[in-house]
Amino acid sequence: xxxxxxxxxxxxxxxxxxxxxxxxxxxxxxxxxxxxxxxxxxxxxxxxxxxxxxxxxxxxxxxxxxxxxxxxxxxxxxxxxxxxxxxxxxxxxxxxxxxxxxxxxxxxxxxxxxxxxxxxxxxxxxxxxxxxxxxxxxxxxxxxxxxxxxxxxxxxxxxxxxxxxxxxxxxxxxxxxxxxxxxxxxxxxxxxxxxxxxxxxxxxxxxxxxxxxxxxxxxxxxxxxxxxxxxxxxxxxxxxxxxxxxxxxxxx
Amino acid sequence: xxxxxxxxxxxxxxxxxxxxxxxxxxxxxxxxxxxxxxxxxxxxxxxxxxxxxxxxxxxxxxxxxxxxxxxxxxxxxxxxxxxxxxxxxxxxxxxxxxxxxxxxxxxxxxxxxxxxxxxxxxxxxxxxxxxxxxxxxxxxxxxxxxxxxxxxxxxxxxxxxxxxxxxxxxxxxxxxxxxxxxxxxxxxxxxxxxxxxxxxxxxxxxxxxxxxxxxxxxxxxxxxxxxxxxxxxxxxxxxxxxxxxxxxxxxxxxxxxxxxxxxxxxxxxxxxxxxxxxxxxxxxxxxxxxxxxxxxxxxxxxxxxxxxxxxxxxxxxxxxxxxxxxxxxxxxxxxxxxxxxxxxxxxxxxxxxxxxxxxxxxxxxxxxxxxxxxxxxxxxxxxxxxxxxxxxxxxxxxxxxxxxxxxxxxxxxxxxxxxxxxxxxxxxxxxxxxxxxxxxxxxxxxxxxxxxxxxxxxxxxxxxxxxxxxxxxxxxxxxxxxxxxxxxxxxxxx
Numbered sequence: 001x002x003x004x005x006x007x008x009x010x011x012x013x014x015x016x017x018x019x020x021x022x023x024x025x026x027x028x029x030x031x032x033x034x035x036x037x038x039x040x041x042x043x044x045x046x047x048x049x050x051x052x053x054x055x056x057x058x059x060x061x062x063x064x065x066x067x068x069x070x071x072x073x074x075x076x077x078x079x080x081x082x083x084x085x086x087x088x089x090x091x092x093x094x095x096x097x098x099x100x101x102x103x104x105x106x107x108x109x110x111x112x113x114x115x116x117x118x119x120x121x122x123x124x125x126x127x128x129x130x131x132x133x134x135x136x137x138x139x140x141x142x143x144x145x146x147x148x149x150x151x152x153x154x155x156x157x158x159x160x161x162x163x164x165x166x167x168x169x170x171x172x173x174x175x176x177x178x179x180x181x182x183x184x185x186x187x188x189x190x191x192x193x194x195x196x197x198x199x200x201x202x203x204x205x206x207x208x209x210x211x212x213x214x215x216x217x218x219x220x221x222x223x224x225x226x227x228x229x230x231x232x233x234x235x236x237x238x239x240x241x242x243x244x245x246x247x248x249x250x251x252x
Numbered sequence: 253x254x255x256x257x258x259x260x261x262x263x264x265x266x267x268x269x270x271x272x273x274x275x276x277x278x279x280x281x282x283x284x285x286x287x288x289x290x291x292x293x294x295x296x297x298x299x300x301x302x303x304x305x306x307x308x309x310x311x312x313x314x315x316x317x318x319x320x321x322x323x324x325x326x327x328x329x330x331x332x333x334x335x336x337x338x339x340x341x342x343x344x345x346x347x348x349x350x351x352x353x354x355x356x357x358x359x360x361x362x363x364x365x366x367x368x369x370x371x372x373x374x375x376x377x378x379x380x381x382x383x384x385x386x387x388x389x390x391x392x393x394x395x396x397x398x399x400x401x402x403x404x405x406x407x408x409x410x411x412x413x414x415x416x417x418x419x420x421x422x423x424x425x426x427x428x429x430x431x432x433x434x435x436x437x438x439x440x441x442x443x444x445x446x447x448x449x450x451x452x453x454x455x456x457x458x459x460x461x462x463x464x465x466x467x468x469x470x471x472x473x474x475x476x477x478x479x480x481x482x483x484x485x486x487x488x489x490x491x492x493x494x495x496x497x498x499x500x501x502x503x504x505x506x507x508x509x510x511x512x513x514x515x516x517x518x519x520x521x522x523x524x525x526x527x528x529x530x531x532x533x534x535x536x537x538x539x540x541x542x543x544x545x546x547x548x549x550x551x552x553x554x555x556x557x558x559x560x561x562x563x564x565x566x567x568x569x570x571x572x573x574x575x576x577x578x579x580x581x582x583x584x585x586x587x588x589x590x591x592x593x594x595x596x597x598x599x600x601x602x603x604x605x606x607x608x609x610x611x612x613x614x615x616x617x618x619x620x621x622x623x624x625x626x627x628x629x630x631x632x633x634x635x636x637x638x639x640x641x642x643x644x645x646x647x648x649x650x651x652x653x654x655x656x657x658x659x660x661x662x663x664x665x666x667x668x669x670x671x672x673x674x675x676x677x678x679x680x681x682x683x684x685x686x687x688x689x690x691x692x693x694x695x696x697x698x699x700x701x702x703x704x705x706x707x708x709x710x711x712x713x714x715x716x717x718x719x720x721x722x723x724x725x726x727x728x729x730x731x732x733x734x735x736x737x738x739x740x741x742x743x744x745x746x
Contacts, residue, residue: 001603001642003596004635010593011546017587018633020625024665029705033734036698038660040619042573043566045477045521046289049615052608053562054291055282057514060559061293061465062278095416100374102414115372118411149411150446150488169441171404177370 117177120149128158289474294427295465296389297420298347314345316354323364326380332373339368339379346386349395355387356398366402374414381420388427396431403428403439407447415456422451422459426466429473436473436480444470445484452493457505460497464511471515477522486525495529495537498564500544506560509541513563520570527576535577535586538568546594549601558606561598565612572619589630592620596636599643607646614643614653621660628661632671637661641680648689655684655695662702669706677703678710678717685722690731697735704742711743719743 030037043049079092084105091097107122108115111130116122124147127134137143142154144161148169155161165171285291314322322345325338345351355361368380384406387399406421425444428435448470451463467490470480485491497512498504516534520526545561568586571577577585595617602609620627631637640658644651658677661668681703684696703710723740726732 001600001639003600003639007593007596007634007636008550010634011543011550011590011597013590015588015590017626018589018629020629021632021667021671022665023625024667025663026665026705029663029702033738034698034701036659036663036695036702038622038663040569040573040622041615042523042570043521043615044523045518048287049611050566051283051286053566053612054286055279056559056562056606056608058282058291058293059275059279060510060556061295096375099378099414099417102412102417103374103377104372106413117408120411121408148443148446149407149450150443169404169443170438171442172401175404177372177405177408 121147291472292430294389294391294430295423296427297385297423311344311347313348314342314351314354316358319345319351319355319358319361323358323361326368326376327364332375335373336375336379339376339383343379343383343386346383349390349392352387352390352392352395356395362398362401366405369402370405378417378420381417381424385420385424385427388424388431393432396428397435399424399428400435400438404442407439407442407444410447410451415454415459418451418454419456419458419462422462422466426462426469429466430469433473433475436470436475440480440484445480445488445490449488449490449493452490457508460505460508461511464497464508464515468511468514468518471518471522476518477524481519481522481524485519486528491519491529492532495532495534498537498541500540504541504544506556510556510560510563513541513560513567517563517566517570520567523570526571526574530571530574530576534567535571538564538571539586539588539591542568542598543588543590543594546597549597558602558609561601562609562612565598565609565616569612569616569619572616586620587624587626589626589634592617592627592630592636593634595620596634596639600639603643603646610643610646610650611653614650614657617657618653618660621657625664628664628668631657631661632668637672638676641676644680644684648687648692651684651687651689651692652695655692655699659695659699659702662699662706666706669703673703673707673710674713678713682714682717682719682722685719685725690729693726693729693732694735697732697739700739701735701742704739715743 076092077094079090082089089100104115107119109122109125116125134143142156144155144158146153146161146164153164166173322338322342326335329335365380365383368376371377384399384402387395390396406425409421410418448463448467454460494512494516497508541564545557548557595613599613602613640654643654662672681696681700684692687693720743723736727736
C-alpha cells in the first residue's frame, strides 16, 4: 500500500480542517432499487466484528508470562540497618527496605506508635482514639465513619460501624491486621484473651466499647477488656503506649 | 511495560515452530471462547529469580503434609528467614494446580495465609501476597474463589505506599475480578471502585499499568453495562483520569495507555453515557493520541503499537456515532484533517503487520466520512483514493468497507465525483464487479450508480471497457438483479 509522500508532511504540519467541497445531492441518488445511505456505524460489545482485536488483546494478556522470564536480579547493596529508632532490621536489597519501611514505619501514629496500612486508616485511628473532642461529640452525634473508601455513612458506636461494614460492605467480621501467632480453627469465636502473648508488635488489637462518661484522662481512649471484641481494629503495634488499666489509673 | 517486558525472552527450550504451534492453539482457544462469550484471561506476575530459573526443573507438587508444614513454619518459625523460606517454598508449589487444590482443601489454610498477609513482617507479607497471586491465577473457579476472604485486605493495601506490593495486589484483584460474577458481587460493595479511583493517583508506572489491567477486567464483565459502569465508574473521577493517561506527550507510557484504552473501549461500547465522555474531551484526546501513534509508526517504533491502536480506533469510531458530537463545543469535536492522514499511516502499518485490524481502521474512516464533507474533501485533496483502492484485494470484508467509504465520498455530489474521475476508480470497479461475493458486487453497483449520476462522462468509458458484460454476470442474482438492470438501462441510455 503506497502512501503519497506529502502525507507525512501533512501529519507533521499544524491542525486544520479541509474546506469542504460543496455538497449537492440529487434525490435520484437514493431512489430504488439503490439503497445506499451514508451513515456512521456503531458496534456493541459482543459484536463479532471485534473478534480479531479481542483475541489479540487476550493473547497479549496471556503473553506476559512468556516474556517475564529472567527478571533482573534486584541489586544488592552493602547491608544496612533501618534507621528508625527501636528497629533493628537489616537489609541488603533496597526494595525490601522500601516495603519494610512503608509497612512498619509509614503511617505510624505518633501517639501510640501503632503502624497502619494506609494514611486513611491512620487518620481514622487518630481521630477516634486520640482526639478528646471526638469522644465528646460522639455522645451526641454519629461520629464513627465507615472505613470503606467512598462510603460516607457514620455511626453512633464502633460496633454499629462494624455491623454496617459486615452487612453492607461484606467485610469479614474479624477484619484486622497483624494476627497473633497462634493459628485458630475457623470455628472458634474471636476470643482475644487467648493471645496471651502480647509480645511487642504482634498481639492483636482488641478493644471493647469505651465506657460512657469514663473518667479517662485526655489521650486515653480505650479500656482493655478480655471480652469478645465488638469493634474492628487494626494496627501493627510497634510499641504500645499503654498496656493495662493499672498504668492508666496511675496517670490519673 | 515495553521496557520492562521486552528484551527478556526466555532462552527457548522449545523451538520456534513449537512456539508458533502453541500460539496458534491458544489463538484458536481464544476465538472459541469469544464466540461463546466466555473470553477470560488472567495475568500472572511471576519474577523468576535467577536461582529459580537456574534450577532448570519445575517446582515439585506439594502434598498435604508439606503444605501444612510450610504454613506452620511460616506462621510460627522463630527465624524470619526461615519463615520467609517456608512461604517461598509454598509459593513455588502453588504454581501447580494440584498443590492449589490441596491448599484450598486444607482447613484453615486461607485463614493462615491471610494472617501472614496482614502481619507486620514486611517480607512475609510480600510472600503471602505472592502465594495469593498464584492462587488467583488459577483457571479453576474453586481455587480463585477460595481467595475471597483476602479481598478486603487487598483493597485496603491499595491505599498504602509500597508500589511493588500494590502492583501485586492489583494483579491479584484483577485476576479475581474476572473469575465470576459472584466474586464481583463481593468486591463491589467492598468498595473496589473507590479504591481504584484513589490508587490512580500513584506516580508509579507499574502500579498504573496494574490498575488499568484490574479495571479493564472489571469493565469487561458481562454485567458491567448495567451494574458497574453507570453507578460506580461514571460517578467516580476515573473517566477523567483515564483520559489523562491517554494524553500524548513525554509522560505517556504505552503499557499504561494500552490498559486504559481498553478500559475506555469497554465503557464506550456499552453506550451508557458517552456524551459525558465527549464532554470530558475524549474525542480530542483520542484524536491526538491517534496522531501520536501514527508518528510512532513512522519512527518504526514497532513494539506492539497495534495493541494500543485497536482500542483507540474503536473508541473514536463508536464515539462518532453519538449525537452529542454535533452539539458539543468546537474544541471537543473532531475536525482535524491530520486524523485522516494518521489513519492512513496506520492502515498501511496494519496492511503490512496486522491485516486483521484493517476492518477496524476502515470502520473509523467510514464514520469520519459518512457525515463530514470536510473529511471527504481531505480524502480527495490528500490523494488517498488510490491507496484506499490498493486495499481492495485484501478480503471481501475489507473490499466492502473500502467501497462504502468511496460511496460516502461520491454521495456528496458532483463536486466530489468530479475528483473521483478520471482515475483508478473505474478500473477498480470493473475489477470488483468480477468478484463473486454478493456484498462486494452490491456495493460496487451502488458506487457505480452514484458515479453515473454525478459524473455522466464515466458511462461511456464504462461501456468501452466491457462494463455491460461485467454487469451481465450478475443479472440472475436475486439480491443484485434490480440494481444491475437499472445500471444497464442507464448505461444504454447514456
